């Protein structure tokens with residue numbers, strides 16, 4: 252009998268029995284861990300008092316699905332409507348919609364950025380936008396900031412006008428015979444403007460686009476954010492696998508960083524060569540690239556070429572699709588609003604007697620209706636179509652107390668947030684606050700022609716270019732391009748949307764930068780009868 256018992260227990264300890272039970276133990280432990288983590292996150296974590304959906308509190312999975320569905324802004328906006336101005340959207344992430352907290356986080360305490368921005372590294376290296384810490388960023392910003400002052404940009408106004416007239420000529424050539432995809436058209440236009448003002452180089456992207464040819468740099472610039480979003484949401488081994496998919500279009504997206512890096516690298520090399528031959532001269536009009544070549548991090552440390560290349564790439568990416576996608580939405584909105592187009596025509600016919608000569612920017616800045624239009628959709632506004640309306644993530648630091656105390660929680664509208672918490676606001680929701688902007692989803696330039704008190708109040712909520720020390724570095728160049736392009740195109744054309752461009756095709760999707768659901772915006776530009 253005893254013999255049979257021993258035999259039975261030995262067979263129970265067979266290798267398959269052991270493997271099976273170890274597996275079971277691991278699974279049970281993992282389930283136990285997940286349950287205790289979920290209980291901790293939803294009931295015991297310092298963030299558990301903050302309103303929000305329970306499933307968002309226990310895992311980042313839910314919000315990530317909305318990021319991947321390109322609907323982060325709308326999802327956050329719905330959460331604000333349901334839960335109020337502070338919402339927990341992840342185990343460690345809180346979003347808010349409040350002007351005082353916004354100032355405190357972005358302008359007063361200048362919190363460092365979150366790791367999300369590392370998905371936008373260029374040339375596998377930092378540039379101003381991706382430098383997380385405040386001190387490191389200040390050094391980067393000092394190098395480029397003077398390029399974008401209004402006085403310096405005024406020197407580049409002739410280039411902006413010249414490229415804009417090239418656009419007008421191309422549209423005249425088509426003569427309204429068929430529609431054109433504005434996303435592509437304006438992207439190539441802004442790429443030309445940015446490259447000529449920052450590198451002093453004629454890329455000719457628009458002329459390639461007009462004849463249906465591909466401009467590899469413009470394509471790479473537009474692919475880069477797609478690359479960034481995939482990179483930031485999948486583990487690095489998945490990214491490595493994705494990059495091996497044998498499909499040309501995929502490879503283009505994966506290689507977008509390399510293509511831009513090679514382009515900028517070649518410009519750096521050329522300019523260094525010209526510099527060494529003394530061919531650069533000492534004109535007061537110097538490009539961004541020249542400025543960075545002369546920039547020193549400290550009296551003994553020149554800005555290295557590697558950093559210059561990344562910085563230049565960062566500006567090309569930050570400035571192109573943002574400006575061109577906003578322009579596409581502006582013109583689509585105009586195509587639906589003949590009343591607005593007529594008011595603009597009347598104003599511009601007077602201000603721009605020669606339809607092929609753009610007046611000086613100082614004159615354009617003074618045109619009341621053009622500016623109300625731009626405010627509703629662009630400049631301080633870019634209210635409805637601000638190109639980067641998503642979360643601008645920051646991290647609660649270990650110390651904000653003046654007495655140097657560390658690990659103090661940060662008070663966000665009555666909620667104590669421990670150091671390390673990710674906090675963010677999104678201009679999408681600030682711009683659609685119905686208490687300030689009645690009928691928030693209606694495009695209404697006239698709201699900006701109300702009394703000064705109302706306009707000042709509305710302006711405080713408008714943050715399409717971000718706010719504080721990390722605010723958009725190229726904002727003045729963006730205005731310049733927006734004002735000149737809108738003035739020149741509207742002065743010369745009536746804009747009409749074909750049936751395929753409609754509410755559905757133009758539904759806003761967001762991948763940090765907004766774009767239409769159809770990934771195109773076809774419009775017809777009919778030359779005006781004179």
Ligand code: HEM
Nearest residue numbers: 379380569570573574638639643716717721723724725729
């Ligand atoms: C309509 C057009 C534009 C919009 C809506 C826009 C929006 C923004 C926003 C919201 C940020 C802040 C990101 C953050 O805090 O995380 C930003 C940063 C930046 N933008 Fe723009 N941008 C536009 C055009 C441009 C242009 C034309 C350029 C230059 C060619 C540019 C260069 C930059 C740079 C360099 C930064 C990083 C600033 C820093 O951290 O020092 N942007 N932009």
